[in-house]
Amino acid sequence: MLADCHVHLDSYSTVDIAGILRRAHEAGVGLLISAGTTLDSSARSSDLASQFSPIFAGVGIHPMDVSQSMDEDTYYQLKSLAEANKKVVVISEIGLDFIEGAPDRAIQYQSFREQIRLARELKLPIIFHTRDAHEETLRLLKEEQAYQVGGAMHYFQADAATASKCLDMGFYISLAKPLLRLPHLQEVVAQLPLDCLLLETDSYSQPFKEKRKNWTEPSHVRLVAEKLAELKGITLDEVEEATTNNLLSLLATRVEVVRAYTSLGK
Secondary structure, eight states, X not given: XXXXXXXXXXXXXXXXXXXXXXXHHHTTEEEEXXXXXXXXXXXXXXXXXXXXXXXXXXXXXXXXXXXXXXXXXXXXXXXXXHHHOTTEEEEEEEEEXXXXXXXXXXXXXXXXXXXXXXXXXXXXXXXXXXXXXXXXXXXXXXXXXXXGTOEEEOSOOOOHHXXXXXXXXXXXXXXXXXXXXXXXXXXXXXXXXXXXXXXXXXXXXXXXXXXXXXSOOGGGHHHHHHHHHHHHTSOHHHHHHHHHHHHHHHTGGGHHHHHHHSSTXX
């Protein structure tokens, strides 16, 4: 089965979740990791993981959602969420964002470092965000020894040099729907080894779109997988097997939990 390693299921209504999971199952997607962006969304992601077998969770505070330096209480709350639910399998979504209007960089740096420290303490991998900040994101990951727990650069759209730096630190690269439309990304990905790639949708509730059917959903992981198969000149089954096994390797410290709730790796 396919896996969506990064989605924001907490943004959907509970009523909507059943349909999302049904459509994902029909598309062959058997595992979804719902990433937190705040304490509240991390808690809801964990709750959804407890309610639905295919859903797992990440806890973390997104760089666009930090408003002050991370204090001991916030650190403890994130830690408690992860320790209270064995289906919390990653620290996510954390990272750096230097887009215009983003929070103060000093606060982002401190929050990112603290959450990398949390990942190392819990021995959980990191699925990280970076926008207009690749060099600094990778520098902090290296300085804080994030490679000890592993991770993935999510929603990858960068160049070959950035990809190489990720791989040199042992991180995976996670691909989403931009692969369907960006020629430069297709060129980069065609040259990357299959054993370093993950798939995702980064999907979230999109009421601003006129038609509900146009919302991105976890079922669209299949579209990304099909495009990757085309670029590599291999079968969809080969992409499915490789990317799912890559994710299972990343989730090594919780892989038995994943296998207990899904058919992946069995």
